[in-house]
Amino acid sequence: MTRGTFISFEGGEGAGKSTQIRRLAERLKADGADVVLTREPGGSPGAEQIRDLILNGDVDRWSPVTETLLMYAARRDHIERVIRPALDRGAIVLCDRFADSTRAYQGAGGEAPISLIKALEEQVLGGTTPDLTLIFDIPAEVGLKRALARGGEARFEAKGLAFHQRLGEAFLEIARREPQRCVVIEADDAIDAVWADVWDAVSTRLGL
Numbered sequence: 001m002t003r004g005t006f007i008s009f010e011g012g013e014g015a016g017k018s019t020q021i022r023r024l025a026e027r028l029k030a031d032g033a034d035v036v037l038t039r040e041p042g043g044s045p046g047a048e049q050i051r052d053l054i055l056n057g058d059v060d061r062w063s064p065v066t067e068t069l070l071m072y073a074a075r076r077d078h079i080e081r082v083i084r085p086a087l088d089r090g091a092i093v094l095c096d097r098f099a100d101s102t103r104a105y106q107g108a109g110g111e112a113p114i115s116l117i118k119a120l121e122e123q124v125l126g127g128t129t130p131d132l133t134l135i136f137d138i139p140a141e142v143g144l145k146r147a148l149a150r151g152g153e154a155r156f157e158a159k160g161l162a163f164h165q166r167l168g169e170a171f172l173e174i175a176r177r178e179p180q181r182c183v184v185i186e187a188d189d190a191i192d193a194v195w196a197d198v199w200d201a202v203s204t205r206l207g208l
Ligand SMILES: Nc1ncnc2c1ncn2[C@@H]1O[C@H](COP(=O)(O)OP(=O)(O)OP(=O)(O)O)[C@@H](O)[C@H]1O
Pocket: 011, 012, 013, 014, 015, 016, 017, 018, 019, 020, 146, 147, 149, 150, 187, 188, 189, 190, 191, 192, 194
């Protein structure tokens, strides 16, 4: 039985997820909580190796279906070795991207069949789904500008504005369909203003 709390951060490139999730981890740790901060793709040694295959190289290196399968291979290892053990001992798991990113990037953006993605969610997640998901909403051009200024892994950043606009829509659609799980965070704002909304959503859900 799960005793911990699983929170995922989702949304397009440069929306501020990694910036805010680090701040949340620090805040919760300062309160004495057992916090595991992790990310996808990656989060376990094997999954980090798969991350490298997914995020680097030519923009068309993988077909959408191959990319989906790589994502789920990485996700399964991450769940088995990091997320599940942490939840079982009662920790708060903060995950920078999770399954909704596959729906958005490989599904809506890359056009992998939604039937495949749903089957993988059912068979591979094994019920390990977030209790709360913060969906960072930002105009694609604003997020891309931030991400390009930051540098780093750039395979998805290279896919062009229309791709990133589809992503934003796909994340909002997920939030509309699952209002109990998802909270939309208006991310085109100053870091402290976004943080206030993040903390409000998390502290409400955790009953702090
Ligand atoms: N509210 C903000 N206003 C302006 N700049 C920001 C804001 N939040 C983050 N940034 C900056 O924008 C860049 C991207 O932020 P961050 O890496 O947190 O985004 P991300 O959502 O994790 O992106 P990715 O999906 O590419 O991992 C960083 O350089 C960060 O310092």
